[in-house]
Amino acid sequence: MIDNLQLNAEGRLKHFLSIEGLPKSLLTEILDIAESFVGIGDHQIKKVPLLRGKTIVNLFFENSTRTRTTFELAAKRLSADVLSMSISTSSTSKGESLLDTIRNLEAMFVDMFVVRHAISGAAHFIAQQTAPHISVINAGDGQHAHPTQAMLDMFTIRQIKKDFSTIRVAIIGDILHSRVARSQIQALNTLGAAEVRVIAPKTLLPAHVESLGVNVSHNLTEGLKDIDVIIMLRLQKERMTSALLPSESEYFKCFGLTEAKLKLAKPDAIVMHPGPINRGVEIDSKVADGPQSVILKQVSNGIAIRMAIMALAMQKQGIN
Amino acid sequence: MIDNLQLNAEGRLKHFLSIEGLPKSLLTEILDIAESFVGIGDHQIKKVPLLRGKTIVNLFFENSTRTRTTFELAAKRLSADVLSMSISTSSTSKGESLLDTIRNLEAMFVDMFVVRHAISGAAHFIAQQTAPHISVINAGDGQHAHPTQAMLDMFTIRQIKKDFSTIRVAIIGDILHSRVARSQIQALNTLGAAEVRVIAPKTLLPAHVESLGVNVSHNLTEGLKDIDVIIMLRLQKERMTSALLPSESEYFKCFGLTEAKLKLAKPDAIVMHPGPINRGVEIDSKVADGPQSVILKQVSNGIAIRMAIMALAMQKQGIN
Amino acid sequence: MIDNLQLNAEGRLKHFLSIEGLPKSLLTEILDIAESFVGIGDHQIKKVPLLRGKTIVNLFFENSTRTRTTFELAAKRLSADVLSMSISTSSTSKGESLLDTIRNLEAMFVDMFVVRHAISGAAHFIAQQTAPHISVINAGDGQHAHPTQAMLDMFTIRQIKKDFSTIRVAIIGDILHSRVARSQIQALNTLGAAEVRVIAPKTLLPAHVESLGVNVSHNLTEGLKDIDVIIMLRLQKERMTSALLPSESEYFKCFGLTEAKLKLAKPDAIVMHPGPINRGVEIDSKVADGPQSVILKQVSNGIAIRMAIMALAMQKQGIN
Numbered sequence: 001m002i003d004n005l006q007l008n009a010e011g012r013l014k015h016f017l018s019i020e021g022l023p024k025s026l027l028t029e030i031l032d033i034a035e036s037f038v039g040i041g042d043h044q045i046k047k048v049p050l051l052r053g054k055t056i057v058n059l060f061f062e063n064s065t066r067t068r069t070t071f072e073l074a075a076k077r078l079s080a081d082v083l084s085m086s087i088s089t090s091s092t093s094k095g096e097s098l099l100d101t102i103r104n105l106e107a108m109f110v111d112m113f114v115v116r117h118a119i120s121g122a123a124h125f126i127a128q129q130t131a132p133h134i135s136v137i138n139a140g141d142g143q144h145a146h147p148t149q150a151m152l153d154m155f156t157i158r159q160i161k162k163d164f165s166t167i168r169v170a171i172i173g174d175i176l177h178s179r180v181a182r183s184q185i186q187a188l189n190t191l192g193a194a195e196v197r198v199i200a201p202k203t204l205l206p207a208h209v210e211s212l213g214v215n216v217s218h219n220l221t222e223g224l225k226d227i228d229v230i231i232m233l234r235l236q237k238e239r240m241t242s243a244l245l246p247s248e249s250e251y252f253k254c255f256g257l258t259e260a261k262l263k264l265a266k267p268d269a270i271v272m273h274p275g276p277i278n279r280g281v282e283i284d285s286k287v288a289d290g291p292q293s294v295i296l297k298q299v300s301n302g303i304a305i306r307m308a309i310m311a312l313a314m315q316k317q318g319i320n
Numbered sequence: 321m322i323d324n325l326q327l328n329a330e331g332r333l334k335h336f337l338s339i340e341g342l343p344k345s346l347l348t349e350i351l352d353i354a355e356s357f358v359g360i361g362d363h364q365i366k367k368v369p370l371l372r373g374k375t376i377v378n379l380f381f382e383n384s385t386r387t388r389t390t391f392e393l394a395a396k397r398l399s400a401d402v403l404s405m406s407i408s409t410s411s412t413s414k415g416e417s418l419l420d421t422i423r424n425l426e427a428m429f430v431d432m433f434v435v436r437h438a439i440s441g442a443a444h445f446i447a448q449q450t451a452p453h454i455s456v457i458n459a460g461d462g463q464h465a466h467p468t469q470a471m472l473d474m475f476t477i478r479q480i481k482k483d484f485s486t487i488r489v490a491i492i493g494d495i496l497h498s499r500v501a502r503s504q505i506q507a508l509n510t511l512g513a514a515e516v517r518v519i520a521p522k523t524l525l526p527a528h529v530e531s532l533g534v535n536v537s538h539n540l541t542e543g544l545k546d547i548d549v550i551i552m553l554r555l556q557k558e559r560m561t562s563a564l565l566p567s568e569s570e571y572f573k574c575f576g577l578t579e580a581k582l583k584l585a586k587p588d589a590i591v592m593h594p595g596p597i598n599r600g601v602e603i604d605s606k607v608a609d610g611p612q613s614v615i616l617k618q619v620s621n622g623i624a625i626r627m628a629i630m631a632l633a634m635q636k637q638g639i640n
Numbered sequence: 641m642i643d644n645l646q647l648n649a650e651g652r653l654k655h656f657l658s659i660e661g662l663p664k665s666l667l668t669e670i671l672d673i674a675e676s677f678v679g680i681g682d683h684q685i686k687k688v689p690l691l692r693g694k695t696i697v698n699l700f701f702e703n704s705t706r707t708r709t710t711f712e713l714a715a716k717r718l719s720a721d722v723l724s725m726s727i728s729t730s731s732t733s734k735g736e737s738l739l740d741t742i743r744n745l746e747a748m749f750v751d752m753f754v755v756r757h758a759i760s761g762a763a764h765f766i767a768q769q770t771a772p773h774i775s776v777i778n779a780g781d782g783q784h785a786h787p788t789q790a791m792l793d794m795f796t797i798r799q800i801k802k803d804f805s806t807i808r809v810a811i812i813g814d815i816l817h818s819r820v821a822r823s824q825i826q827a828l829n830t831l832g833a834a835e836v837r838v839i840a841p842k843t844l845l846p847a848h849v850e851s852l853g854v855n856v857s858h859n860l861t862e863g864l865k866d867i868d869v870i871i872m873l874r875l876q877k878e879r880m881t882s883a884l885l886p887s888e889s890e891y892f893k894c895f896g897l898t899e900a901k902l903k904l905a906k907p908d909a910i911v912m913h914p915g916p917i918n919r920g921v922e923i924d925s926k927v928a929d930g931p932q933s934v935i936l937k938q939v940s941n942g943i944a945i946r947m948a949i950m951a952l953a954m955q956k957q958g959i960n
Binding site (some may be wrong): 041042043047073076085231275276277299300302 | 357373401403417420423424425426427429
Binding site (some may be wrong): 360361363364365366367384386389390392393396397523595597598599616617619620622623 | 692693694695721723725737740741743744745746747748749
């Protein structure tokens, strides 16, 4: 069971690998702790000494400026030492296995791995294999999960909409390949959202998508009705070259979010996007930069959420 | 007006983009503050807590070990957290625009961008677009300006020659393509140097160069007469392959600084170079390593000047 | 003499370039200091303020995740500022010489260079040329030396076997190309090991290898008799493509360490490897991960030893 791996014997957070298997109370605790960090960006001195003397290793097997940067900043603001390793340039090119790399880093007395990997389950595998005192945070694994992104989205939604039980959320775009969407759906359902709706062409939806606990629409115009929160997904340009989609302009015409389309949702609906955005592909610039967009607020909240998750995962070691 | 952008309402430094438009009093203030940092290299502990808890982002769109390293060291010695981003490896390769990258970093509560870019005006553009609390330092933009280099040169000149009003300065080499030369000429004229002379072949001088406030010579032998300060420019080897210059050895024969040529300047003339030097192309090793050379002193002063400029630009936020 | 360069006038450690020329008392002092750092990995806060405000530059001309990472962690745990420079991306690509790069870094008031270079003698050359207040640590130069690796091996041996004078050590594999083996042999002989034996095919041994103070065997089965400490060397796969070796499986059959072979050594023999290991090439996984293996202990000890050497080399500047 994945929840056994993520929680220690007392039910405290040890690894943060997936929203799946985490109780509502824990997700709420993370959101509450993040609340206490969210003002830190406005302080003259943006640091707290919670993780002073701890060593956090960013293990990025897949490139990501935004995610790596927010984790690095979050760690530094907790006063930890951060070691960023881009693994394509490491000993693995000398033929060393992932497991040997992990064993070696463990032996150097590190405290946490933040893992980004193109293979689904990579962070999970590392958490299973690593020494008991080390925490693993999943910073995105294949098409499986991106739970810290989902949590910063939940934080942003709660900041504005207060109560999950009354909101209807639409997730729009490439659900099939999106680890972000998977984690968002799980988080919204755990936190008790009134409805989670996915809106996408059939070719970009997984089989049996309803079993994830969502309603399905293939039509953006109809699908946005009564929606409080619109989450746009990034369209990977690679999908275009495969047979999944006709063309960028065709996609934008059907599923791109424009000002006209936005009017179909509730008047106070907010627009979210995990970034980086493709202007004019899945979202019009007027919407992305408009008054209902909270896209940059998501980025800011990303620091606070990652600080909260890292601090909480370390607490099991007697920090705080 | 560029000066409006660089100064805040009270006339204090906010961005440092160009020498142009900055008053003599501000340049002198920077030199005076740098004075207080210049001894820090000799201390057992080389740090001051002026920018503790601040986050400085090195945005280097163009590679430069020396400049990036001095900015990073200067920031660390001010106790700031530094995030170095080499932008070719970032989200911009996923098609994200420069402006979206800036917006995202802003949202992470950073305090300063140090920008190096191959396009003239890039730092200026970022300063125009960025959030009001963020300072932008130009670390070299295209062929436009390299103002921190010019300031460390001014600092080095003042250290040795004391008074700008009595000195004649020769800038020698590829004036046409040099952002360093542009900034030096502006700084020397603002600080009231007795004469700024440029010495170069016609193909390496901009049209109407006199309008910058310089005298012009095309002959090194004649041009060095009465000179107190010799500033050699780096000759980009790329220029050779274009039609601008005959050959390396031909260039060295006419415009390379040798011990014999150096004797044509004043006996106590100093020799400067922004580095990295091309030994045997624009300067002979005997001169570069000789008693009149202050090239390495320039490097040392680069740390103090950058500390001063960063601390001063942050002061507008209520630091100090 | 190399020892003159490594020691200052009072006989204290200044540079750490090679085991050769260092007295037994100094090696023992390093091991003793490392002892005091070895527990730091278990502390809540893993830092000591010994080198606070010092700037250490990692000059890695050759890629090495493991060695660079341990030096970086060691420096951070001593509270130093660390600047990691991968030199292929630096000004040397603009044609700047190594010496000019060094001169420039010196001028930025750095305190220590940690040097990794593919050319034998590179760290030595830098130590000869650099300013008197700067210490140089050799992190591996060509096929010449890797003295910090040898010292962490000595530390690991002493931890377990206590007394060098009673132990027989076998070094197995590619002695010819191994800087690690050279440094290990010197350290073991200086510390008074009862016997140092090398076991390798003739093609992987230097000419006149006995002159290094070792016994020689070409047969693993015979060679392991009475051995207390087995040091396996990494087999560079490149050697296979040259004419030096028949094939990987042939090599493993003759010189690979298996559980059966391990039984030929003393029952309490320990197995060491500098890493990264080639499983199934020079060592069987059952041995590498078995109860007699101390390979990961070596990695842990690498932090403590590097902290000790850096702290000791800085002591000459009046630290401590």
